[in-house]
Amino acid sequence: MSPRARPMSPEERRAALTDVTLRLLRVHGRDVTTRQIAEAAGIAEGTVFRAFASKDDLLDAAISRAFEPGDLVVRIEEIDPALPLRDRLVVLASILQQRFRATFDLMQKMGLVRPPGHLHDSAGAAAWRARLEELLGGVVGDDADQLAVPLDHFIHVFRLLTFAGSHEHIADGRLLTPDEIVDTVLHGLGRT
Structure with a gap:
């Protein structure tokens, strides 16, 4: 027994x-x-x-x-700051994509078109967004001087492109890879 x-x-x-x-x-x-x-x-x-x-x-x-940070903070904090900026951002995009795709999949299975209001619009959600912006800024670190825009704007565009590029419907079934996200944000699409 x-x-x-x-x-x-x-x-x-x-x-x-x-x-x-x-x-x-x-x-x-x-x-x-x-x-x-x-x-x-x-x-x-x-x-x-x-x-x-x-x-x-x-x-x-x-x-x-499902909407709690879980291990996301630890995974972002584990990104090696000694890596070149592009490599750090590729790892970060990969981490965020995994999180976004798991959340999108769950929302679809649950018939949700957005996070429940009490989760998305709460003071705790605002605090989490601020903490996430701080974490993402920490990944950029001392390389912020390489950016053509202020760090907070760079982080906003990076998150927005990662979010959209990770969503099956928003991306019209053509998901962006972490490399594509990072190269687009760092270098744009034009000829230089």
Whole structure:
């Protein structure tokens, strides 16, 4: 007989169910059942409803988790500042593209055309955008003097092009590669 797992606190149970549900939403979208969630979590279905008042509450928690920074901050901070600027930006574009594409895919499966308002328009969202701009500026670092525009404008254009170039519909099915994004932002499309 295998030993029984340590009981979870209500907060731990909610967090574990949120994580499991988010993984299942990426596959099944809104059609995921509480039975599937319970099986994936290794619990009885009734335990789901002891942690969350309803399936909708659980789905909302999972969607909210999807918009949390997660490991994004760590991945950006791990970009080697000794790399040349272009190489740092290619790594950054790749990281952001992975994040954007995973978010776009989840939103499509959930039938969302934009992030839920309470996530996108909150004070926490504004603070996160400011923190992200700071992180992206840190990747540019001392090479900001190589830019033809102020750093905040460069970051804005970089994020905007990465976002648009990572979205299947906005890009008309022709996604941009990280190299294309960086070369466009650093060098433009014209002849020099």
